[in-house]
Amino acid sequence: MPELPEVETVLRGLRGCVVNCRITAVEILHPAIIAGPCQRFREGIQGREIAGLERRGKALALRLRASDGDEAGYLLLRLGMTGQVVIANHDVALAPHTHVRLMLNGGPKEIRYRDVRRFGSLRYCTRQEMEQVFGALGPDALEMTEREFRGRLNGRKGAIKGWLLNQKYIAGLGNIYADEALFEARIHPSTPADRVSSAQTKKLFEAVRHVLQKAVALQGTSFRDYVDIDGRPGNYLPRLKAYQRDGEPCPRCGALIRRMIIGGRSSHFCPRCQRRPTRYKTLGGHSVP
DNA sequence: GCAAGCCTGACC
DNA sequence: GGTCAGGCTTGC
Numbered sequence: 001m002p003e004l005p006e007v008e009t010v011l012r013g014l015r016g017c018v019v020n021c022r023i024t025a026v027e028i029l030h031p032a033i034i035a036g037p038c039q040r041f042r043e044g045i046q047g048r049e050i051a052g053l054e055r056r057g058k059a060l061a062l063r064l065r066a067s068d069g070d071e072a073g074y075l076l077l078r079l080g081m082t083g084q085v086v087i088a089n090h091d092v093a094l095a096p097h098t099h100v101r102l103m104l105n106g107g108p109k110e111i112r113y114r115d116v117r118r119f120g121s122l123r124y125c126t127r128q129e130m131e132q133v134f135g136a137l138g139p140d141a142l143e144m145t146e147r148e149f150r151g152r153l154n155g156r157k158g159a160i161k162g163w164l165l166n167q168k169y170i171a172g173l174g175n176i177y178a179d180e181a182l183f184e185a186r187i188h189p190s191t192p193a194d195r196v197s198s199a200q201t202k203k204l205f206e207a208v209r210h211v212l213q214k215a216v217a218l219q220g221t222s223f224r225d226y227v228d229i230d231g232r233p234g235n236y237l238p239r240l241k242a243y244q245r246d247g248e249p250c251p252r253c254g255a256l257i258r259r260m261i262i263g264g265r266s267s268h269f270c271p272r273c274q275r276r277p278t279r280y281k282t283l284g285g286h287s288v289p
Numbered sequence: 290g291c292a293a294g295c296c297t298g299a300c301c
Numbered sequence: 302g303g304t305c306a307g308g309c310t311t312g313c
Contacts, residue, residue, distance in 0.1 A: 079294090118309085119309075156303085167295080266291090
C-alpha cells in the first residue's frame with residue numbers, strides 16, 4: 001500500500017530519471033483512471049517538460065513546463081491502494097492493468113501507470129488547483145513540527161487511530177505506518193485523541209517520524225503490490241512489528257498481537273504494551289474513574 | 290468476504 | 302464543524 005515512504009521512494013526514482021524529459025505522447029488505456037475530462041488531461045501534459053517533483057503526504061505532483069520555459073501546471077498522481085509508477089521501454093510488453101503510458105523524449109523510455117484496484121487517479125491541474133489539493137491536506141508527516149502535531153491533535157475526540165489516518169490533520173500515514181507508530185509509542189489505537197497524555201503525544205510524534213524515516217531509508221514496505229519505478233519491492237516488511245502480525249508474539253513482551261476493527265479499519269496492536277487508558281469511559285458526560 | 294485510500298453524504 | 306458509514310474495485 002503506497003503511504004508516505006512508498007510515494008517518497010517513487011518520487012526519488014522519478015527525480016533521477018524523468019526531470020527535464022518531455023512528454024511526447026500520451027496513451028490512455030483506461031479512461032476511468034483519469035480524474036476530469038481525458039481531453040483536458042491530454043492537452044495539459046502533452047508536449048510539456050517535467051520540471052520537477054513535489055509531494056505532500058501520499059500525493060505526488062510532477063511540475064510541468066512549456067517549451068518557452070513558462071510554468072504549465074502539474075500532473076497530479078494519487079496511487080490509491082495498488083497504484084504503481086514504473087519506467088519501461090516502449091517495446092516491453094505491458095503488464096496487466098496498465099492504464100496510462102507517457103512516452104518521454106520520443107521514446108523508447110516511458111512512464112507507465114498500473115493499478116489493479118483502480119483506486120488511484122491521474123489528473124492535470126493548474127497551479128491553483130494543485131495548491132488547492134495540497135492545501136486540503138494537513139502538513140506532511142515528515143515536515144510537521146511537534147507543535148503543529150500537538151495543535152492539530154488538541155481537542156479531537158475520535159480514536160487516535162482515525163486521527164492518524166485522517167489526511168487533513170497529518171498527511172502521509174496509512175494503515176501500516178499508523179499501526180506501527182502506535183505500537184512504537186505504546187498507545188492503544190482506540191484511545192480517544194483527547195485522552196492521549198502530553199508525554200504520550202511526544203512519544204507518538206517521535207514514533208511517527210522514526211517509523212517513516214526508517215521506512216523511507218528502506219524504500220518502503222511491499223505488502224502486496226507496491227514496487228518502485230524499477231519494479232523492485234521495498235525492504236521494510238521484515239521490520240513490521242504489529243501490522244498483519246495478529247496471533248504472533250509481540251516483539252517487546254511476547255503477548256499475542258491482536259487485531260480489531262477501529263474506525264472501520266483493521267488495527268493491530270499488543271494488548272499488553274498498548275493499554276487502553278482506564279479512566280476515559282464517560283457516563284452523562286462525566287469522567288468515571 | 291475481505292483489504293485498502295479517498296470521496297460523498299447522513300447525522301448530530 | 303466533526304464523526305462515521307458506504308461505495309468504489311478485484312485478486313486472494
